[in-house]
Amino acid sequence: MDIHYTPEEQAFRDEVRTFLKNKLPEDIATKVKAGKHLGKEEMVRWQKILNEQGWLAQSWPVEYGGTGWTPVQKHIFDEESSKAGAPGVVPFGVSMVAPVIIKFGTEAQKEYYLPRILNQDDWWCQGYSEPGAGSDLAGLKTRAVREGDHYVVNGQKTWTTLGQYANMIFCLVRTDPEAKKQEGISFLLIDMSTPGITVRPIYTIEGGHEVNEVFFEDVKVPVENLVGEENKGWTCAKYLLTHERTGIAGVGMAKEALSKLKSIAWDQKKNGRPLMEDPLFRNRVAQVEIDLMAMEMTNLRVLAAAKEGGAPGAESSMLKIKGTEVRQEIYDLMRRAVGPYAIPFLPEFFDAEAGEGPEVGPEYAPPLAGRYFNNRKLSIYGGSNEIQKNIISKMILGL
Amino acid sequence: MDFNLTDEQRMLQDTVARMIREQYDFESRMKLLEEPAGYSKEIWSQFADLGLLGIPFSEESGGFGGGGVELMLVMQEFGRGLVVEPYLPTVVLAGGLIESLGSDAQKEALLEPLIGGELVMSFAHGEPQSRYDLSHVETKAEKSGDGYRLTGRKAVVLNGDSADKLVVSARVSGDVTDSDGIALFVVDANAEGVTRRGYQTVDGLRAAEIILDGVQVGADGVLGEPGKAFPAIEQVVGRGIAALCAEAVGAMEAACGWTLEYLNQRKQFGVPIGKFQALQHRMVDMQMHTEQARSMAILAASRLEEDYELRERTLSAAKALIGQAGRFVSEQAIQLHGGIGMTWEYAVAHYAKRLVMIDHVLGDTDQHIERYVALTDNQAEGEAAGAPLAANA
Ligand SMILES: Cc1cc2nc3c(=O)[nH]c(=O)nc-3n(C[C@H](O)[C@H](O)[C@H](O)COP(=O)(O)OP(=O)(O)OC[C@H]3O[C@@H](n4cnc5c(N)ncnc54)[C@H](O)[C@@H]3O)c2cc1C
Numbered sequence: 001m002d003i004h005y006t007p008e009e010q011a012f013r014d015e016v017r018t019f020l021k022n023k024l025p026e027d028i029a030t031k032v033k034a035g036k037h038l039g040k041e042e043m044v045r046w047q048k049i050l051n052e053q054g055w056l057a058q059s060w061p062v063e064y065g066g067t068g069w070t071p072v073q074k075h076i077f078d079e080e081s082s083k084a085g086a087p088g089v090v091p092f093g094v095s096m097v098a099p100v101i102i103k104f105g106t107e108a109q110k111e112y113y114l115p116r117i118l119n120q121d122d123w124w125c126q127g128y129s130e131p132g133a134g135s136d137l138a139g140l141k142t143r144a145v146r147e148g149d150h151y152v153v154n155g156q157k158t159w160t161t162l163g164q165y166a167n168m169i170f171c172l173v174r175t176d177p178e179a180k181k182q183e184g185i186s187f188l189l190i191d192m193s194t195p196g197i198t199v200r201p202i203y204t205i206e207g208g209h210e211v212n213e214v215f216f217e218d219v220k221v222p223v224e225n226l227v228g229e230e231n232k233g234w235t236c237a238k239y240l241l242t243h244e245r246t247g248i249a250g251v252g253m254a255k256e257a258l259s260k261l262k263s264i265a266w267d268q269k270k271n272g273r274p275l276m277e278d279p280l281f282r283n284r285v286a287q288v289e290i291d292l293m294a295m296e297m298t299n300l301r302v303l304a305a306a307k308e309g310g311a312p313g314a315e316s317s318m319l320k321i322k323g324t325e326v327r328q329e330i331y332d333l334m335r336r337a338v339g340p341y342a343i344p345f346l347p348e349f350f351d352a353e354a355g356e357g358p359e360v361g362p363e364y365a366p367p368l369a370g371r372y373f374n375n376r377k378l379s380i381y382g383g384s385n386e387i388q389k390n391i392i393s394k395m396i397l398g399l
Numbered sequence: 400m401d402f403n404l405t406d407e408q409r410m411l412q413d414t415v416a417r418m419i420r421e422q423y424d425f426e427s428r429m430k431l432l433e434e435p436a437g438y439s440k441e442i443w444s445q446f447a448d449l450g451l452l453g454i455p456f457s458e459e460s461g462g463f464g465g466g467g468v469e470l471m472l473v474m475q476e477f478g479r480g481l482v483v484e485p486y487l488p489t490v491v492l493a494g495g496l497i498e499s500l501g502s503d504a505q506k507e508a509l510l511e512p513l514i515g516g517e518l519v520m521s522f523a524h525g526e527p528q529s530r531y532d533l534s535h536v537e538t539k540a541e542k543s544g545d546g547y548r549l550t551g552r553k554a555v556v557l558n559g560d561s562a563d564k565l566v567v568s569a570r571v572s573g574d575v576t577d578s579d580g581i582a583l584f585v586v587d588a589n590a591e592g593v594t595r596r597g598y599q600t601v602d603g604l605r606a607a608e609i610i611l612d613g614v615q616v617g618a619d620g621v622l623g624e625p626g627k628a629f630p631a632i633e634q635v636v637g638r639g640i641a642a643l644c645a646e647a648v649g650a651m652e653a654a655c656g657w658t659l660e661y662l663n664q665r666k667q668f669g670v671p672i673g674k675f676q677a678l679q680h681r682m683v684d685m686q687m688h689t690e691q692a693r694s695m696a697i698l699a700a701s702r703l704e705e706d707y708e709l710r711e712r713t714l715s716a717a718k719a720l721i722g723q724a725g726r727f728v729s730e731q732a733i734q735l736h737g738g739i740g741m742t743w744e745y746a747v748a749h750y751a752k753r754l755v756m757i758d759h760v761l762g763d764t765d766q767h768i769e770r771y772v773a774l775t776d777n778q779a780e781g782e783a784a785g786a787p788l789a790a791n792a
Contacts, residue, residue, distance in 0.1 A: 134737050136667040159738050203743040205733070205752065206601075270530055272576065280765045332726075335755075339530040340555040342759050343606060345599045359596055360608055361527070361554070369601045373752065376733045377741055384737065386677050 003297075005072070013076050020084040023049050029085030033260075035367030037208070037350045038087055040165045044120045046087055047094075051118050057094055064102055064110070065118055071303030075251065082252035083259075090162065093117040093124035095247070097170045100187065100236045104228035113189070127157040127171035127190070127214060128237070135387050137172070138181040138234065142216060144173035144188060146223070146230075151175075151188065153196075153219040159381070163199050163212035167192050176231050187233035189225040196220075204377075206370035207347055241383070248316060248382060249299040249323035254292050257330045261285065264337045264364055275337060288329045295322045314395035317388035324378035324385060335372040341365040402697075404472075411465075412472045414449060419480035425746040428481055428603075436561035437605035438484045447516025452490055455638070460498055460510045467700035470638065471645040475696070478649025481746075481753055483604055485519060485558035491642050493520035493566045495635035496583060500623030509564070509585065521562035523553040523586075523609050524632065531762040533632060534578040538611060540569035540625070546617040547571075547625075549584060549592075552610050557760070559607030560597025562588050567611065568632065571625045581632065582625035584616045591615070602756040603749060633711070640714045640761050641703055644696040644721045647757050651689040651725065654732040654750040658682060661736055678735055685731050688724040695720045712774040715767040722764035725754035 005013070028042050050056040058074055060066030069077070081088075089095070098117050101109050116122045133140040142155025153173060163169065169190050176184030192199070196219040202211045228236050265285065268275040275281050302315045335342045341361035349366040360366070379385040393399040404412065422442065431439045446452050454469050456462020463469070470491070477486060490513070497509050512518035529535035538551025549569050559565065565586045573580030586593065592614035597607040623631065662673030662682060672678055699717035702710050729751035733740035740747050758764060 129738070132666075134667060136669075139667070139669075204741050205743060205748040207743060211738075268530070269528060271532060278765070278769075280768060336758075336763060336765070339763065340525055340759055343555050343600045343602075343756055345601045360598060369756070372755075373601075373748075374741075376730060376751075377738075379734060380737055380741065384734075386675070386734075389677065 005076075009072055009076065012073055013080060016077050016080045017084075019053060019055075020080060020086060023053065024081075024084055024086050025049075028087060032085040032087055034363065035350075035371060036352065040123070043087055043090055044123075047089060048120050050089065051120070056089065056118060057098065059095055059099060060102060060114075064114055071306065072300065074247070075300060075303070078247065078252035079255060080252075082256035088253070090123075091247075092126050092161070092166075092170075093122060093168075096126060096240055097124050097168075097189070100170070100227060100240050103239060104187070104236050106224075108224070109189075109227065122168045123162070123166045124168045124170060125160050125163040125166035125192075125214075127160060127169045129159045130156060131158050135384055137237070138185065140172055140174060140185065142171065142173045143177070144175050144186060144221070146175070149223050150220045151223065151226070153188070153190065153216045153221055155216050157214040157216075158211075159202070160199075160212045160214050161210055163192075163214055164201065164209065169214065170227075172233050172237055175233075179231065182234040184231055185233040185237070186230050187227040187236040188221055189227060190216075190219065190221050194219050194221065204374060206373045207345070208350075208370070208374060242313070242316070249295060249319040250327055251292075251296050251299050251323070254295075254323065254327050254330060257327060257334070258285075258289060258292060260364075261330055261334050261337065264334060267362065267364075268337055268339070281333075281337070284333055288326060288333065291322075291329070292326050295319075295326055298322065314391050317383075317391045317395075320382060321379075321385045321388050328372075328375055328378055331368075331372040331375045335368045338362065338365040338368055342369040345370075404468075408468060408472060411454075411469060412476065415451065415473050415476040416479075418445065418449065419476050419482070423480035423482065425481075425749075428483065429749075431483055432599070432603050437558070437599065438561075443484050443519070444516045446484065446486070447514070451486075452516055453514040455490065455495065456498055456510060456514060460506050461514050462498075462510070467638070467641055467703035470642055471696060471700035474642045474645035475649035475652075478646035478651075478753075479653045481603070481650065481653075481749055485521070485562070487639060487642055487646075488521045488557040488559075488562070489513065489519050491639050492522035492635055493562075493564075495638055496522065496566050496622060496628075496631060497585070499631040499635060500583060500628065504619070505585070505622065518564065519558070519562050520564050520566060521556050521559045521588075521607075522635075523556045523559060523565045523567045525554050525556070527552055527554045529554070531766040532576060533636060534581070534629060535576050536568050536570045536581050537575050538567070538569040540571050540582050540584065540616075543615060544617075546615065546620060547582075547584065549586065549611045549614040549616060552608065554608055555600075555606045556609050557600075557604065557606050559588075559609050560595050560605055564588055565593075565609070566622065567614075568628065569611075573626075578629040580626045581628045583622040583628045583632070585620045585622060586611075586614055586616055600756065602753040636761055637710060637714045638703055640718050641696070641699040643757050643760060644692070644699050644717045647721045647725050647754055648689065648693045648696045650750050650754050650757075651685075651692055651728045654728050654747060654754065655682075655685050655689055657747050657750070658685065658732045658735050661739075665737075672735075681731055681735060685728050688727045692721045692724040708774055708778055712771060712778070715762075715771040715774065718762055719764045719767035719771060722758035722767070725757055729754045 028046055055067055057066045058069055062068040094117055101113055130140050144151040144153045169192055171188045171190055172185050173188050174184050175186040196217040198215040200213045201209045203209055265276040266274050270278045299319055344360045346366045450463055453462035454465040454473055458464045494513050526537055540547040540549050565588055567584045567586045568581055570580050571582045592612040594610040595607045600606050663671050665672050695717035699714050702713045732747050733751055736747055739745055
């Protein structure tokens with residue numbers, strides 16, 4: 001056992017740092033660091049830069065344009081990019097639909113969609129959840145009926161993240177209503193500009209617009225947009241979930257958030273001293289830091305074990321729970337750190353230009369309460385933390 | 400000991416509860432946020448008509464002569480309705496300071512219209528650097544003619560943007576954090592030299608940054624003896640804390656109510672999610688936090704007239720516990736609702752925001768734990784540290 005990074009890994013870290021230093025656009029990094037909203041153009045711009053470097057598709061096999069990185073390399077990249085203020089890669093295309101297409105798609109689908117994902121020609125969103133099917137995803141009702149060389153889709157998806165930017169949506173639809181829940185589901189790729197699709201915004205607790213409802217009314221989808229076999233969509237869905245969970249611990253993001261928390265707590269004053277020197281607050285920060293330290297090791301251990309056996313199994317549920325709890329705790333402390341200046345609600349700040357400060361309170365304060373509330377989502381989506389515990393108790397403990 | 404309300408108290412509770420139930424449903428509340436002042440003037444006059452604006456004031460001042468329990472009953476219902484009207488800043492804080500320090504003439508001039516609903520006030524005390532420290536006052540008051548000139552900046556002044564008049568704290572002597580040397584002034588919000596930058600707050604209320612640039616206040620605007628205002632500030636803020644605790648309990652009850660209903664109604668895997676034991680236990684924890692909070696709100700309300708140490712220690716204990724309970728209830732109410740709890744159009748999100756933001760007003764959990772320890776240490780010097788309840792019986 002040796003927990004040190006090898007010289008190759010260290011060299012890789014230097015390479016990543018140099019790349020970020022030279023290629024990460026300053027306007028984007030400034031916005032990310034200030035907690036402002038990124039627009040579509042900015043996300044696409046960064047993903048194009050990553051693609052030019054060949055670093056966009058970290059979980060794809062090399063022959064399709066993947067990086068071939070080890071879990072440790074991914075971890076290093078993740079850590080360095082968060083530290084530099086690089087935005088996270090929007091997962092729906094690169095990390096979600098692409099692995100499914102690679103694994104279950106036809107040659108034609110691979111040839112058509114994969115390059116478009118790399119080149120940022122398509123923006124994908126995920127159409128899984130429905131009003132009646134959240135944790136119980138297999139209870140989904142959106143119907144697809146085959147008519148000649150088309151499916152006709154009717155129903156509703158919800159919580160569709162960044163669906164307002166998307167031109168493509170991958171959906172789980174019910175193709176056999178008679179079969180057992182999991183067995184009548186298919187995986188369809190749907191062009192969002194098809195007539196009959198309506199996208200409506202859902203505003204979240206902090207006032208942001210990142211999720212949507214998507215309605216389907218007699219939407220015609222060509223049969224060649226089916227991935228895998230008809231009624232075998234659940235296999236695709238399960239496969240995708242394991243991919244969704246590889247980066248789920250969010251160690252890089254948590255570390256960056258922790259360092260931001262500390263810099264805020266050094267800047268804030270309590271009784272004339274930096275808040276960071278306040279015994280109560282300091283202990284709270286130390287506690288979450290220790291938790292994060294342990295989680296980073298757990299993450300590396302799980303990923304290393306997975307390297308031998310493919311995608312991590314039920315252990316990834318542990319990473320999901322712990323990773324989200326740690327981040328939620330950090331965001332909680334950040335809001336608490338700024339005291340009364342957590343109170344103002346200044347939505348105009350989020351869309352202001354990079355570097356533009358607020359008129360109210362310190363420049364780092366306006367996003368903090370909103371971010372705390374928004375990140376309550378972490379323990380809800382991607383399989384809620386309760387569902388993850390069910391998985392652990394069943395799959396690992398056999399209860 | 401008797402936990403029953405008197406008939407009058409029960410009537411008061413029923414009156415407020417009915418009004419909130421009938422006029423303050425969630426949709427109506429969300430519409431009020433779009434009013435220019437951030438609240439409804441009409442509802443404010445109804446509060447006046449019902450006598451609610453006079454609750455904590457003595458009968459000589461034209462009030463109802465209510466104590467902590469009456470204030471608690473009102474605030475708890477306000478919490479249930481997520482009321483946005485400026486009861487805390489106008490009635491409890493600014494009004495409380497005028498009653499406590501004002502001359503007969505000031506009381507007559509200010510409290511009568513305030514109780515009648517025609518005068519809305521704010522307490523401009525916190526500053527950009529003060530965090531939750533009540534004695535941190537950098538704003539300066541310099542003698543000028545027979546009055547004073549005020550210069551400084553006030554931060555996150557609740558309803559400061561729509562108030563007609565402000566009670567402003569400023570320093571006449573001493574260092575920035577001395578409790579000695581603080582004075583209070585009644586300032587017309589539109590007086591020359593007052594600049595206000597109003598904004599909405601995360602929980603749907605309004606607040607303002609207020610800049611005072613050589614604001615001239617006449618002798619009739621000086622509240623009490625200049626330099627000696629701190630004890631009154633502390634006492635009135637204490638009443639504000641008790642009010643917030645009661646409000647939080649009302650909001651927790653509502654958040655628990657919404658969640659319980661949802662657990663019964665939402666089905667996943669073919670059963671109501673309330674059938675899952677993990678969620679049952681979580682709901683029980685929410686309920687227990689709420690009951691603990693209720694106990695502290697009652698204790699706080701009941702000890703407002705006690706001696707300094709007992710009163711302040713209880714208030715800090717209550718605010719510390721309620722900050723934590725509020726966070727737990729908020730987070731779990733959202734969690735148990737799943738995605739729907741994250742949405743702006745659903746009431747639970749707004750209860751959660753109010754509950755969490757209450758921890759940022761008049762001192763947060765950490766501030767009050769620290770203060771509780773300091774006050775307990777003082778007390779323990781003389782006697783052996785006993786259980787708080789027993790020690791004060
Ligand atoms: C911000 C955000 C973004 C999202 N983005 C997307 C997206 O892009 N695409 C998409 O398809 N979906 C998305 N989702 C949906 C997300 O996956 C669901 O919200 C999630 O699966 C939970 O479903 P639900 O909201 O219906 O809650 P429910 O399933 O109704 O759950 C309610 C509560 O019950 C608990 N519960 C349910 N079943 C059990 C059980 N068996 N045992 C114990 N507890 C249980 C849950 O943990 C939760 O606490 C997003 C959600 C959010 C909040």
